[in-house]
Amino acid sequence: MKILKILIFTLFLTIYSFNVAYSDEINYEGDWIRASYTNIKITKDISHWEFDRNFFATHDLSGDNLVSYGIGEWKEKPNVHRIRVIDSPAGYFYWVPGVGYQDFENRVDWSKTTEIHRDGIDFVVDIPYYREYSNEGMLGGGFGIFVWSFRSDKVYYRDFKATFDTPSGTKTYHISEMANWVEKYIEEEATHGTFTIEKFPPYVFTKWHKLSDGTPCGMDLTISWDATRRFQNIKAQMIVVRYQDMGEDIFDIYDGPADSSGRIETRLEFEHAGNEESKLLIEFVTEEGNWGTIEAPIPVNGFFGINISEPVPVKGIFKKSPKDEGEFNF
Secondary structure, X not given: OHHHHHHHHHHHHHHHHOOOOOOOOEEEEXXXXXXXXXXXXXXXXXXXXXXXXXXXXXXXXXXXXXXXXXXXXXXXXXXXXXXXXXXXXXXXXXXXXXXXXXXXOOEEEEEEEEEEEEOOEEEEEEEEEEEEOEEEEEEEEEOOEEEEEEEEOOEEEEEEEEEEEEOOEEEEEEHHHHEEEEOOXXXXXXXXXXXXXXXXXXXXXXXXXXXXXXXXXXXXXEEXXXXXXXXXXXXXXXXXXXXXXXXXXXXXXXXXXXXXXEEEEEEEOOOOOXXXXXXXXXXXXXXXXXXXXXXXXXXXXXXOOOOOXXXXXXXXXXXXXXXXXXXXXX
């Protein structure tokens, strides 16, 4: 069943990779830390109609032969730039530059005013627009959280029409005839920044080992970050994978929203030893919905009678992480 799930997940990502215009996804594997980040740019559609000033003169139209005008029914504008949004653990959102995420119910609305004043024609028209999005596929997931992609290929708009008396009779013109389509988007870079992880001591032991002052052994851990935007969510866990298939001990360190910069300092004491698959696991979702993971292996030793303040004697006997400090630049 586990293999089947992996195959299905891989199939989703394969299909998705042919449809999504990524910025370059960031993947990092250092001496200690392994991490990835989706790095998708933020795109907001502000495309709209703008009156063609030459249209009315070319067709010999003026305020003198204007009969009526007004907003009409909804119409669609296909063959426009394809736009995608991604959701977050809290629900579906869309990004408004300078504002942040707004509720996203498979539809994004905007409006734009177009106007023209010539030959007695004074049109000032506020036209509403929207895009509908359909679920396209899974972007990634972790901790039971799945991030999905939604795609839109059309823009819908309210028609504006004007009726004129012409030599050949009364004729009604639509906004698609009287105006030019201006395709315009606001695009911003994805959130970028740095996560830093620090741990002490190099060799981590269970709490049943005692320090020289008699206090239990453990691990001091610091997680800090500095980014260009806030985070919808940061979740950090220490996962101790016990020997002899005895399961996992999971230590919840943090789970919640976070400012663009921050710091977590904690001390963990372990009841059971953990093999080399034991790790610190961090998942984060940026303000605009980009998703990243960081893994740092940290084995936990469970033997007695060692002075952990002197790492040389235990080298080759006990296990430790390759480094005690690492960074992920995303």
